[in-house]
Amino acid sequence: xxxxxxxxxxxxxLLRTNIDTDQIxxxxxxxxxxxxxxxxxxxADWRYNADGSPNPDFVLNQPQHRGAQILLAGDNFGCGSSRxxxxxxxxxxxxxxxxxxxxxxIFRSNALKNGLLPIVVSxxxxxxxxxxxxxxxxxxxxIDLATQQMTLxxxxxxxxxxxxxxxxxxxxxxxxxxxxxxxxxxxTAYEAxxxx
Amino acid sequence: MTNPPQTxxxxxxxxxxxxxxxxxxxxxxIDLHLVHEVTSPQAFTGLRxxxxxxxxxxxxxxxxxHSIPTTPLSVPIADAQAAAQxxxxxxxxxxxxxxxxxxxxxxxGIVHVIGPELGLTQPGMTIVCGDSHTSTHGAFGAxxxxxxxxxxxxxxxxxCLLQTRPKTFAVRVEGRLGAGVSAKDIILALIARIGIGxxxxxxxxxxxxxxxxxxxxERMTICNMSIEGGARAGMIAPDDVTFEYLAGRQHAxxxxxxxxxxxxxxxxxxxxAAQFDKSITIAADELEPMVTYGTNPGMGVPVTSRIPDPxxxxxxxxxxxxxxxxxxxxxxxxxxxxGQPIDVVFVGSCTNGRISDLRLAAxxxxxxxxxxxxxxxxxxxxxxxxxxxxxxxxxxxxxxxGAEWREAGCSMCIAMNGDQLRxxxxxxxxxxxxxxxxxxxxxxxxxxxxxxxxxxAVSGHIADVRTLL
Ligand code: SF4
Numbered sequence: 269x270x271x272x273x274x275x276x277x278x279x280x281x282l283l284r285t286n287i288d289t290d291q292i293x294x295x296x297x298x299x300x301x302x303x304x305x306x307x308x309x310x311x312a313d314w315r316y317n318a319d320g321s322p323n324p325d326f327v328l329n330q331p332q333h334r335g336a337q338i339l340l341a342g343d344n345f346g347c348g349s350s351r352x353x354x355x356x357x358x359x360x361x362x363x364x365x366x367x368x369x370x371x372x373x374i375f376r377s378n379a380l381k382n383g384l385l386p387i388v389v390s391x392x393x394x395x396x397x398x399x400x401x402x403x404x405x406x407x408x409x410x411i412d413l414a415t416q417q418m419t420l421x422x423x424x425x426x427x428x429x430x431x432x433x434x435x436x437x438x439x440x441x442x443x444x445x446x447x448x449x450x451x452x453x454x455x456t457a458y459e460a461x462x463x464x
Numbered sequence: 465m466t467n468p469p470q471t472x473x474x475x476x477x478x479x480x481x482x483x484x485x486x487x488x489x490x491x492x493x494i495d496l497h498l499v500h501e502v503t504s505p506q507a508f509t510g511l512r513x514x515x516x517x518x519x520x521x522x523x524x525x526x527x528x529x530h531s532i533p534t535t536p537l538s539v540p541i542a543d544a545q546a547a548a549q550x551x552x553x554x555x556x557x558x559x560x561x562x563x564x565x566x567x568x569x570x571x572x573g574i575v576h577v578i579g580p581e582l583g584l585t586q587p588g589m590t591i592v593c594g595d596s597h598t599s600t601h602g603a604f605g606a607x608x609x610x611x612x613x614x615x616x617x618x619x620x621x622x623x624c625l626l627q628t629r630p631k632t633f634a635v636r637v638e639g640r641l642g643a644g645v646s647a648k649d650i651i652l653a654l655i656a657r658i659g660i661g662x663x664x665x666x667x668x669x670x671x672x673x674x675x676x677x678x679x680x681x682e683r684m685t686i687c688n689m690s691i692e693g694g695a696r697a698g699m700i701a702p703d704d705v706t707f708e709y710l711a712g713r714q715h716a717x718x719x720x721x722x723x724x725x726x727x728x729x730x731x732x733x734x735x736x737a738a739q740f741d742k743s744i745t746i747a748a749d750e751l752e753p754m755v756t757y758g759t760n761p762g763m764g765v766p767v768t769s770r771i772p773d774p775x776x777x778x779x780x781x782x783x784x785x786x787x788x789x790x791x792x793x794x795x796x797x798x799x800x801x802x803g804q805p806i807d808v809v810f811v812g813s814c815t816n817g818r819i820s821d822l823r824l825a826a827x828x829x830x831x832x833x834x835x836x837x838x839x840x841x842x843x844x845x846x847x848x849x850x851x852x853x854x855x856x857x858x859x860x861x862x863x864x865x866g867a868e869w870r871e872a873g874c875s876m877c878i879a880m881n882g883d884q885l886r887x888x889x890x891x892x893x894x895x896x897x898x899x900x901x902x903x904x905x906x907x908x909x910x911x912x913x914x915x916x917x918x919x920x921a922v923s924g925h926i927a928d929v930r931t932l933l
Contacts, residue, residue, distance in 0.1 A: 285785045286660060286760050290899040295878045299531055299545040301505035301552050313901045318887070342781055344661040347694065347760075348899060350596040351503065352612035370661055373630075373696050374596060378612035431628070432487045444614070445514075448622045451483050451491050455519075455624055458482045458493055 270383025271441035275364050275411045277337035279401045280327050287341055288348035289375065293357040295349075306353055307360030328361070332405050340397055341368045345386075346375025355382040365411055367418075369394050380434050381444065385413065387428045396420070413439060469735035471632050472701050473667045476607040476732070480590050482624055489626040495589040497619045498575045499526040499562065501553040502880075503594030507617035508556040516621045518560040523623060525584060526557045527565040529574045531880045534843050534870035546881065560620075573846020573872045576600040576814035580684065581848055583713025587702035587729040592619055597814050597896065598697075599690040603683035604710070605702035605732050607667070610691065633666035633695065634743035637674040641748050644930035646824065647682035648816060648894070648913035650674065651689040652754035652764040654746060660762040663695030666742060669734060670700050674748035680709040681820045688815045689896050692761040701733035753929060755801055756898050756911040758789035763898075765801065767916060767928050773797035792900055793908050794888070801926050804910075808891035809840040809921040810903070811914055812870075813877040816894035817845030819852050821914040825894075826858040828918035828932060829865040835924030840867035841883065843875040867921070879904045892920040 297309035315326050322329045339358070345368040346354060355378050358366070365385040379386050389397070400407055400421055410419040413435060418426045436442060470478075483491040497520075504526070511518070518524060531546040541547040550567065557564040565572045571582060576597050579585040585601045591608035592598060594616045601608035611625065618625055637650055655662070668690050675683070683700050690698025707726060710716045717725045752766035763786070765772065774786040774797060790797065795804070811817070811825045822844065834840045842862045844850035850872055853859055859869045876883040877895035879902065885891055887906025894917050898909035910926060919929035 283781070283784075284788065285781045288760065288897075288899045290897065290902050294901055294905070295880050296905075298502050298880065299543070299549050301549055302509065303506050313905055342785070344664075344694070347660055348596065348691075348897065350594060350610035350612055352506075352594075352614060370664065372661070372694065373664060374610055374612065374691075378614065381612065381614040433489055433626075433628075444626055445510075445618050445621055448491055448618055448624050448626060451624070452622070454483050454491070455493070455622060459623075 269381060269437070269441050269443055272364065272383050272385050272413055272438040274413065275337060276408050278333065278406060279338045279340050279397070279409050280333045280336045281340045281398060281401050282327055283340070283342045283398070285342035286344045286347055289346060289351050289354040290348055292346070292354040293351065298351060298353055303356045305360065306357040307362070310357040310361045335362065337362055337364045338409055338411070339363050339366045340401060341366055343369045345371050346379070347372040350374045350378070352378045352382070355379045355384045359384050367394070367397065380438065383438065383441070385411070385438060387411070387418070389426060389428055393426045397426070469737035469739070471734040471738040471740065472605060472669055472699055472732055473607060473632050474738070476588055476590065477629060479588070489628045491624050492590060492627045494592050494619050494623055494625060495523060496579070496584055496591045497524045498579055498591065498593035498598070499524060499616070500530055500575050500593070500595065501528050501549050502530045503613050504556065504616055505549065505552050506613050507594070507620055508560065510617040511560070511620055518562060518620045519623045521561040524562045524620065525565070526553060526562050527572055527575050527578055528553060528567060530874045530878060532567065532873045533881050534873045534875045534883060536871065543882065570847055573848065574814045574817060574874055576688065577817060577845035577849065580604065580680070581713070581846060583710055583716035586710065586716065586725070587706060588732050592625065596691045597688050599695070600684050600688040600814055602687040602690065602697050602699040603680060604706055605699060605729070607697055607699065609696040630696065631666045631741035633663055633668050634740040635668050635670045636672040636743065636745040637670065637748050638672040638745060639674055639748035640677070641674060641751060644753055644915055644933055645751050646913045646915060647678055647685040649751050649754045650746065650748065651686045652756065652761070652911065653751050654744070655689065655693045655762045656754065656764040657746070658693055658744065660692060660760050661694040663690065663693040666695050668693070668695045668698035669740070670698060672745070675700060676703065679820060680705060681818045684818070685815055689761065692896055702729050753913060753916045755916060755926060756909070757793065757795060757801060758786065759792055759898055759900050760789070761896065761898060761911060763789060764911065767801055767926065769801060771795050771797050771799045771801065802928060804926045805890070806838060806892055806910070806920055806925055807889040808885060809834070809838060809917050810843070810876045810891055810893040810895065811917050812841070812843030812845065812875055813895035814845060815896045816914050817843060817849065819849050821894065822849065822853050822858050823856070825914040825918040826861045828915060828929060829867065829922065830861050832865055832922040834866035834921050838921055838924055840921045841870060841876060842867050843870040844872045846872045865922070876903050878902065879907070892917045892926060
């Protein structure tokens with residue numbers, strides 16, 4: 269799995285609340301059989317006009333956000349379907365961290381398996397970040413996973429929570445399937461106890 | 465020493481822990497893994513790249529539902545990408561020795577409809593699928609939840625998942641539902657009350673007299689939409705209704721094994737003194753038929769209501785989100801929902817595509833016609849539901865009323881197979897998601913029960929079924 273240690277990037281504000289996975293990647297793009305190339309489908313219904321041209325009003329299409337890797341999103345990001353295509357599309361486009369005030373359970377789990385860091389902060393911290401981004405769209409935010417802190421352009425620090433296991437997995441790029449398979453003997457022993 | 469009181473969830477969770485290190489998620493054993501064409505291809509590819517086999521093909525079952533056409537099966541699939549994805553599932557299941565209810569299987573259907581139908585879904589099990597509506601199976605007193613494709617690969621390879629223990633949330637529904645009010649209205653009312661993130665990090669356990677009096681199919685409708693309230697899983701304690709449903713089904717235990725299973729299952733319900741982390745009580749008597757007006761399932765109100773006014777909401781983000789929703793839906797604050805014109809009615813999906821749902825819709829359609837200018841699709845949840853409906857003559861009622869009678873599949877619930885709304889069209893739909901574009905780019909969805917959907921179809925606008933009963 270892709271590692272995540274530190275990240276310094278500009279921030280894209282996409283402040284709608286309850287951004288569901290059907291918006292992150294609409295279902296018609298799920299007919300693929302591999303993970304590659306989904307960056308073009310990211311937020312497709314917001315990003316493109318009816319004729320397929322880019323919608324200039326949508327944040328991802330604005331030149332000042334090109335190459336940015338952090339998304340600042342509204343509450344309850346990633347609700348809805350379990351499609352892992354959502355983090356695949358986000359990371360393929362270049363997003364490595366999503367900052368929000370709440371993130372849906374399945375999306376969180378899927379993101380963590382793809383080196384995409386979901387950061388949940390308080391409403392106050394979210395508002396402070398937004399202020400910076402609106403005033404100084406070119407400013408960069410630093411994320412340090414090891415210390416669980418974000419450094420704002422004025423040097424102030426915003427801590428964020430993450431459970432120990434997810435943190436270790438991201439820092440070291442732990443392969444979770446490998447971790448489970450280390451328990452193969454225990455799994456076999458467990459199966460022997462199952463009622464017939 | 466007596467054991468501390470436990471909830472249904474806790475009993476199942478603890479029974480399935482294979483290993484648990486401090487400060488780490490549990491390695492949780494999975495009893496049943498359901499697979500479909502959309503969320504599995506990359507998982508099988510991963511297995512192949514690592515040179516792994518499927519650990520327990522006998523606990524893995526696949527079907528085709530999301531992208532298959534619902535037109536007669538003799539016609540070749542026009543969408544080359546969908547066809548390739550379906551073929552890949554056929555190839556993968558063959559290579560790895562997994563049972564597949566494929567295109568030509570008489571038992572094919574939406575994964576959450578056929579699991580129970582075949583008796584695969586049983587109390588006390590852990591059940592997963594690369595699909596968020598796996599919560600449906602919780603209606604049997606199973607711990608069932610949706611997973612991503614990486615996790616599909618984990619379960620294929622190891623029959624286990626890494627899971628952090630969720631919290632518990634008791635949803636008590638007491639009293640009796642009025643005429644014209646159904647299970648769908650209970651769950652839409654719950655989500656309207658707690659919001660679509662309200663159950664985040666929790667597992668719902670639905671209980672109370674109103675839940676106990678529901679059939680298995682109605683219980684499935686409720687558990688199905690747990691995810692729409694933010695909970696990965698929703699469960700209902702198994703009882704005689706559950707056991708009666710299961711008895712004699714193809715994969716249910718038989719003979720002495722059935723008796724032993726019953727004994728285990730009867731011990732599953734939450735102990736009387738068990739504690740929940742959160743709880744809510746809903747009075748069934750006060751519920752009315754519910755309809756959503758916005759772009760998430762939490763934006764629901766009684767059908768007799770007016771469209772809420774965003775100006776009344778103090779939280780800026782919530783206000784903006786409602787304004788955006790109303791703009792997308794083409795609605796004005798203060799308008800009555802009753803009488804809103806519609807273009808399409810969709811009856812189907814893993815929420816409301818079972819035989820009892822079709823019976824309810826047919827009961828309203830009998831002797832009536834789909835209103836001029838309205839297209840109605842009735843899509844059975846499985847080929848078995850379709851056969852049963854045809855035996856009962858429901859297909860004739862639908863056809864004679866002017867509705868389209870289709871083959872089984874997800875269809876317009878997710879609009880991957882060509883069944884979709886055109887931009888701007890409005891649909892009353894018995895499915896579970898009204899997100900922007902869910903039923904086709906630019907399409908506008910009003911979620912409701914099969915009764916409300918049928919009443920709206922014959923009226924040509926959103927209608928209160930109670931005036932037609
Ligand atoms: S019917 Fe809809 S919600 Fe249910 S499994 Fe199919 S696409 Fe998903």
